[in-house]
Amino acid sequence: MAKLTKLFEPIRVGNLELKNRIKMPAMAVSPPEAEEAVISRLKYFYAEKAKGGVAIIGISCTATRLIEDPMLGLYDDRFIKGLAELTAAIHTHGAKAYAQIGVGYCWAFGDGPVEIVGPSGVSLSGRPGTPFRLGGPREPTMPRALTLDEIHAMVETYGDSARRVREAGFDAVEVIASVGYIIAQFLSPLTNKRDDEYGGSLENRMRLLLEIVENMKAKAGSDYTYTCRLSGSDLLEGGYTADDTAEMARILEKAGIHEIDVMSGWHNAPVPIIQTDVPQGAWAYLAAAVKKAVGIPVAAGTQIQDVLVAERVLAEGKADLVYMARALLADPELPNKAKEGRLADIRPCMNCCRCIEASDGPPIYCSVNARLSREHEYPVETPAAESKRVLVVGGGPAGIEASRVAALRGHKVTLCDHAPRLGGLLVLAAVTNRRIGNVVEYLDRLVKSLPIELRLNTAVTPALLDEMEPDIVVLAAGGMAPTLDVPGSRRANVLNHRDLKELLAGRGFKKGGIGQRMLSNLGALFVRFFYEPSLIRWMLRFGFPFKKRVAVIGGGFAGCELAVTLVERGKKVSIIEESQRIGNDVGIVHRWVWMKQLREAGAKLETGARVVEITDKGVRIEKDGSIELVEADSVVLAGGLEPNTELAEELSGKGTVVYAIGDCAEPGKLLEATASGFLTAQKI
Ligand SMILES: Cc1cc2nc3c(=O)[nH]c(=O)nc-3n(C[C@H](O)[C@H](O)[C@H](O)COP(=O)(O)O)c2cc1C
Ligand code: SF4
Known part of the structure; x- marks a missing residue:
């Protein structure tokens, strides 16, 4: 068995002793609900991650009034109470918590509107707007150049927010100065065309960030822990390189930053960064460049979902920590499983990015982990009041998830599929998507590890139903192939x-x-x-x-x-x-x-x-x-599938309780299939 020794070595970051090297970075996941409702949901969300064994968890917050965005507010003292509940939930399960003071492309001054702003009123594309709406208005406009007074006001606001972060019980505070958001725009010669003390030389371009750090230290204390997220390079023609970032990191270390998280390019870089085909660990070289330049801990990440790759990055000395975002959404228990050597039990993230796409309008859901953002409703599988005979027809993702949850709830589950292997349409999808093969293998192991009677190569016939006499039939047989009613559509080609x-x-x-x-x-x-x-x-x-x-x-x-x-x-x-x-x-x-x-x-x-x-x-x-x-x-x-109602109609006359799930009921993608299996089995 592979040894993961580096990953589980403790490490000191500022004043913090972290129990291992895995960090869950801040993710904007706050659902669009009233504050108390958000907090009571998120308590479960973060507690689940902390229970899974991660050392430190980031919470995405905003210093300014970006009320339409999925970050938690830090712009008023009234938020401290709710945030304190989140830090308490994280601490209860042995993890540390930090708040990221984030901001996208926008700021709201005083009672004024949320405006898209930047150092110089420059948009890289020459067009209004940004690739992601995060922190941006619904109708994109050209950024407006910030005045000196506004820059000074922003600095003060960051400091006030950092003070609230500490009062809410967070262990550290982070500034995001990466991916093309406002502070990153100050750092880049591409977007910072100012001719005052905030533009020009690197020293000037870093002035805003350094003043923010200084202000935070003044208001939250010099004995607190401060971290910063930088893009290792913006990956833009004429932008900043790994060497430039290393220099910025050196300056930040001197300014009292205790750890640097190295991200890859900006959101509008014309380079695939987090997509399926980007190799694991592809961006660790950017962290390595920063690590060479500083003495403080450096975190590598982005496209590190495989714990063996994480271990290798640390063992090769490219970084001191790894941050894992999607991997921990897909399986919050990853750290504990890795520590116990149960690597095959880790539910793999398939890089589909459905979670990221939903971060513009959370809650975010995950294609492979249906409990994500439902932790408050389904914290664990509760035993069913009565154990029933459940027949699941179809061993695709919906059928497997329904079988898993039903079996864990104490039902006697039989899972039938007429194919020789589990996976349903995923078996086909694995050919076109490299990351799905891991998911298919994981699901296969999962089914075999649970008390589920598996019958492959088995068509569900009336005779079989008579023999099995199920109390419940869950139909997960997949959707109907699209047809095309034109001459030649049945040709051999x-x-x-x-x-x-x-x-x-x-x-x-x-x-x-x-x-x-x-x-x-x-x-x-x-x-x-x-x-x-x-x-x-x-x-x-x-x-x-x-x-x-x-x-x-x-x-x-x-x-x-x-x-x-x-x-x-x-x-x-x-x-x-x-x-x-x-x-x-x-x-x-x-x-x-x-x-x-x-x-x-x-x-x-x-x-x-x-x-x-x-x-x-x-x-x-x-x-x-x-x-x-x-x-x-x-x-x-390759048109969309259609619902498959045949079997449901056949069974409807027999008095059996039938649930149709997945593509069989409503064709969708993996996320919808997994969710329907999960939710259906919770109510059996
Ligand atoms: C749903 C979601 C929301 C995110 N929101 C933030 C955020 O608010 N701040 C931030 O710095 N990064 C954010 N990220 C980026 C992650 O922190 C991380 O850098 C990125 O997902 C790459 O890491 P990974 O390959 O481990 O997923 C978000 C990622 C996801 C999946
Ligand atoms: S939604 Fe997709 S990318 Fe996001 S964590 Fe789940 S599997 Fe990974």
Whole structure:
């Protein structure tokens, strides 16, 4: 078993003795409710994280009146009481707490409006607005340059906030000076064009940050612990580099900062930073550059979800701590499990970024951890009043989650799937998304570790139902494949998700000529015994199951992800989408990356296009009133799934209590599937 010795060494940060090297960074998660309601929810949220064994937890707060944003207020003494409840909840479970005094792109002076402001009224894109709304107005405007009086007022406000942080029982306070928010804009020559004492030289560009640190120390005490988040580089052309950040860190150390968290680029950097395909530990080199320059502890992070990578970063001396955000949302118990050597029990984050996308309008939910933000309603699985026989039909994420919760609540659970392996549609998704393979393996281990009777290769028939006599049937059999009612849609060169799922389940195509059937049967046989997503990805380079030119009908999430996978493997891809926007349901974090990849690979993106016919030459579409041919050898129907009501209707006459969940009831993504399994099993 891998030893995680460095990760669990204690460390001193300022006045704090941390029990290990794992830090949960501040995350803006405050739901849009009245203050007391928020606090009573968040008490459970943070207590759960603290129980999981993390050393220190950050809470995202704001010094200014950004009332529409998911940060907790620090701009008035009235917030101290609620914040104190949160720090107490964290301390009860043995973790330390710090408040991040955050601010996005905006500030509200006095009773004035929330305005988008910056050092110089410069927007990097030359257009109003910012990539994220966080701290920004709903209608983006050009930033307004701050006056000297306003800068001085901001400094005082930070100091007042730091005093409140200490009074609320936090162990430390952090300033965020990264990712392109206001203070970072002062640091960068790209956005700071001032010609007064706050612009020009590095010393001047750092003046605001240093005055803030000084003011905080004056008001919260020089015996308190202060940390700062910097972007190791903004990753922008002409911006600041790792060497510049190292210099800033050196100056901050002298100013009395006790720890530096090194983030990667700014939010508007044209570089994938937290997306699925970014390798684990990719940004640790930025922390290493800072660590060389200072004597205070340095935290590395961003795209470190794997505890072995975290350990390696520490062991190689690149950092003294690691911050883990999404990994701890996906599994708050990660530190305890890692410490006990139970690495296989850690629920893996799949980098889908649904949590981040929701941080503009929390509560945030997680695709793999349905309890996230529901801790106050479901702190633990409570035993059911009566143990029932529960039959779960379908071993995809919804069915597995329902089985897990039902089994933990004391029901006798049987989980059936007609496929030879667990995972449902995830088995297919793992081919197009590298991070899903880990999730499938985790779910498989999970089911096998619980008192769940697992029956694979088992179709649920009336005879089986008669034999099992379940009290409850949970239908999680997945959605119906999209159909397309046009001539040629049943041709052998047309595949839908059901065909592909069947193939991965070891069953060849039932259509096409003898050659295609034989090939598909051989492929299916191979996959049945050697299912390995990376191997299948590699096989995609060849003509199976897609030939060289592929038309993907449906430019939503599934179609885009498949198209990206195919262009990476040298296919010539066209996406045909009826609406005017490809990737409409792809989140903000991944969409621009995928669109860039598709455009750079020369994929044809046909929007506003209606499919008229599929032939052996490709897909005939109607667009702008004329008919065009999109040439293709293989056609994939990647439109959205439809609910699958057949089995529910069949069972409805039998007097059994039936719940339909997941795609079967309402097609969605992994997050919705997991949530529906979780919530349904809580009420059985
Ligand atoms: C839901 C969510 C909200 C976040 N809000 C903040 C925030 O308020 N302040 C901040 O400094 N970072 C914020 N972050 C960024 C994280 O602190 C972290 O730097 C980022 O997620 C990369 O780390 P990871 O790969 O471990 O997730 C947020 C991240 C998430 C997932
Ligand atoms: S929502 Fe996705 S990215 Fe966020 S923690 Fe969960 S699995 Fe990870």
